Amino acid sequence: EAEPGARGLPRAAVFPASEAAARLAQLRAQERQLLEEDRGGHGPGGSADAQVADLANKLRDLERYRRTLLGRPLSPPVAFFVGEVLAEEQLRYERVVEFGQYLAAWRAPRLAPLVKEKRRLLDERLQLGQEQRKLQGGAAVASGQRRADPRILEEAAAEISRKVANVEEAIEQANITLDAFWEEIASMCDLCTELQALGVRPPPELPDPARLKRLYADWVWRLNCPIQLLFGSPLRCAGHFLVEVLKDLGAQHCSDLFVISVIGIQSSAKSTLLNHLFGCGFATSAGRCTRGLYCSLLRSHGRTLLIMDTEGLMSLEAEGGDVFDAQMALMAMACSHLVLINHKGELSRQLQDLLEVCLFAMQHLKVCRIQPRLLFVLRDQHDRSEAVHGDALRLMRKHLSEASSHLDLPLEELISLDPGSIFLLPSAF
Numbered sequence: 001e002a003e004p005g006a007r008g009l010p011r012a013a014v015f016p017a018s019e020a021a022a023r024l025a026q027l028r029a030q031e032r033q034l035l036e037e038d039r040g041g042h043g044p045g046g047s048a049d050a051q052v053a054d055l056a057n058k059l060r061d062l063e064r065y066r067r068t069l070l071g072r073p074l075s076p077p078v079a080f081f082v083g084e085v086l087a088e089e090q091l092r093y094e095r096v097v098e099f100g101q102y103l104a105a106w107r108a109p110r111l112a113p114l115v116k117e118k119r120r121l122l123d124e125r126l127q128l129g130q131e132q133r134k135l136q137g138g139a140a141v142a143s144g145q146r147r148a149d150p151r152i153l154e155e156a157a158a159e160i161s162r163k164v165a166n167v168e169e170a171i172e173q174a175n176i177t178l179d180a181f182w183e184e185i186a187s188m189c190d191l192c193t194e195l196q197a198l199g200v201r202p203p204p205e206l207p208d209p210a211r212l213k214r215l216y217a218d219w220v221w222r223l224n225c226p227i228q229l230l231f232g233s234p235l236r237c238a239g240h241f242l243v244e245v246l247k248d249l250g251a252q253h254c255s256d257l258f259v260i261s262v263i264g265i266q267s268s269a270k271s272t273l274l275n276h277l278f279g280c281g282f283a284t285s286a287g288r289c290t291r292g293l294y295c296s297l298l299r300s301h302g303r304t305l306l307i308m309d310t311e312g313l314m315s316l317e318a319e320g321g322d323v324f325d326a327q328m329a330l331m332a333m334a335c336s337h338l339v340l341i342n343h344k345g346e347l348s349r350q351l352q353d354l355l356e357v358c359l360f361a362m363q364h365l366k367v368c369r370i371q372p373r374l375l376f377v378l379r380d381q382h383d384r385s386e387a388v389h390g391d392a393l394r395l396m397r398k399h400l401s402e403a404s405s406h407l408d409l410p411l412e413e414l415i416s417l418d419p420g421s422i423f424l425l426p427s428a429f
Contacts, residue, residue, distance in 0.1 A: 001076060011173050014075045015180055017187035020066050025236045027059050066191060070200050074188075081181045082207060089211075091218045096225070100178050110174040118167045125160045128153055177283075179228050182219070185212055186241035193240060213245050220297055221249055226282050226309070230293040235327070249297065259306045259370075261332035264342030266312025273342055273377065274309055282309045293331065308332060313354070326357045333358050333415070339372050344380045347392040355396075356403040359414055363407045373416040379425040386424075393422050 012019045034052055074082065085091070085099050132153050189209040192202040219225050230237060237243075250257070260278075262270045271282040280296040294309045310332055313325040332339050343351060355374075378389065397417055404411040411417065 009173055010176065011180065014077045014176070015184040015187075016072075016075065017066075017069055017191055018180070018183045020062065020069065021187045021190075021239075022232050022236070024059075024062055024066070025232060027055060027062065031055055031059070067195060067198075067200060069188075070191060070195055070202050074206060078181060078184050082185075086207065086212070086215055091215055091223060093223055096178070096219070096223065103177060107174060107176060111171060114167055114171045114174065118164060118171065121160055121164045121167065125157060125164065128157045128160065132157070178225075179231075182216065183228070183231070185216075186239065189213070189241045190239040209241075213241065213248070216241075217245050217249055220245065224281060224296065224298055226280060226294045226296045228292055229295050229308070230331075231291065235292055256303050257306060258303050258338075259308065259336045260338045260340065261308035261310060261336040262340040262342055263310050263313060263329050263332050264340075265344060268312065268342045268344050268379070270312070270340075270342045271309050273340070274307055278305065278307050280307050280309075293328070308336065322354075325354055326361065329354055330358045330361050333372050333374075334362060335370065336372050337370055339374050341374060341376045343376060343378050346378070346381060346383075346389070347376065347396055352396050352399055355400060359400065359403055359411075360407065362414055363409060371414065371416055374421055376422045377425060378422065381424060384424055389422050389424065390419065393417075393419065 007013075034055065073079065081099070085095055132150070135150055135153070188202070188206055189212060192206070192209060196202075216227075220227050227242070229242070262274055264270050269284075271284045274280050274296075275282055275284065278296075278298065278300075280298070282294055282296065292311055296307045296309075298305050298307070310328050313328060341351070376393070381389070397411070400415075400417070401411045404414055407414075
């Protein structure tokens with residue numbers, strides 16, 4: 001019922017509080033960037049001043065809009081979620097599953113054509129890129145064919161990139177999951193806390209935030225449902241709501257917490273690996289990629305495990321490129337006791353460079369109070385000889401030791417990487 005009036009933006013219509021929080025995070029990131037450029041002397045006079053003034057106006061307008069949200073009723077889908085799924089004092093697993101199934105049935109026919117169109121556009125962009133590289137390399141042109149104009153190829157590639165961005169936005173708008181409903185609830189609770197000091201009352205149909213936090217803790221612990229720790233672009237956390245829920249859970253259950261995370265390239269089956277090893281419920285399906293960082297809490301052999309599933313590295317589509325990869329890998333290494341590095345093929349120089357960046361960041365930022373153990377899980381190798389992969393691991397360890405020597409620290413004080421830190425997954429054939 002909410003879809004026709006959404007004008008192609010169902011998330012903005014259904015989840016206004018979380019969408020406003022996302023917009024606020026983007027503006028704050030732009031503000032930090034402008035301040036850094038100004039301090040570094042890269043933001044000359046008038047242009048930078050105009051940008052700062054424009055940004056200040058947008059922030060004021062957004063703050064004004066956020067205040068009005070508490071005076072509005074919840075959107076019909078969120079009100080239905082609160083009334084049907086969160087109505088009782090304890091969550092019922094069958095009700096949660098049923099709601100998720102209805103969401104999946106709504107989502108599937110809308111996502112399928114968008115994903116198909118995105119793949120087609122990516123194939124076109126790849127083909128154009130190959131033609132551009134041929135021109136740059138001076139490749140010979142077959143008889144009877146005209147040499148393509150480089151400018152036309154550049155314009156065509158830019159147009160395809162624009163279409164890909166539009167399709168990705170449409171996919172993001174249609175990819176509504178249970179997480180989106182909890183994100184809206186968390187954003188509304190954080191907004192209530194922030195604005196109650198100003199005398200703004202929350203909508204009457206919004207349950208008591210303390211009760212919502214208890215239900216979310218029930219969702220995380222008893223139902224063992226994954227939660228999204230980091231999401232959006234730029235990456236952000238769900239604020240005080242999630243922090244307080246995790247603090248309460250930590251006080252009750254996490255006296256001996258062991259953190260395990262996985263990193264690896266995009267579409268390397270990281271979520272499937274964690275589900276198989278630990279019985280988690282991370283979402284997996286063909287063509288689906290984890291966005292941001294998810295985690296799952298579970299109890300095993302008297303110890304509480306926090307399992308973290310990260311967004312894929314080295315993605316051609318992710319914003320930020322190498323910087324994003326380093327941030328995601330550093331996040332995993334800085335707070336984990338064990339880091340699984342899921343990798344296709346042999347150990348690569350690109351992976352080694354990423355780990356070197358993390359070593360420098362861990363030391364200079366002083367963010368690591370745990371010495372993580374690294375374990376490489378390799379798949380799809382041409383040569384399954386243990387000697388070959390053992391030599392590759394020793395070579396990587398040598399280079400990482402040389403990198404750590406520049407920090408005046410032995411490698412063993414930063415990470416644990418022993419000769420047995422490599423595991424070859426069996427072939428499917």
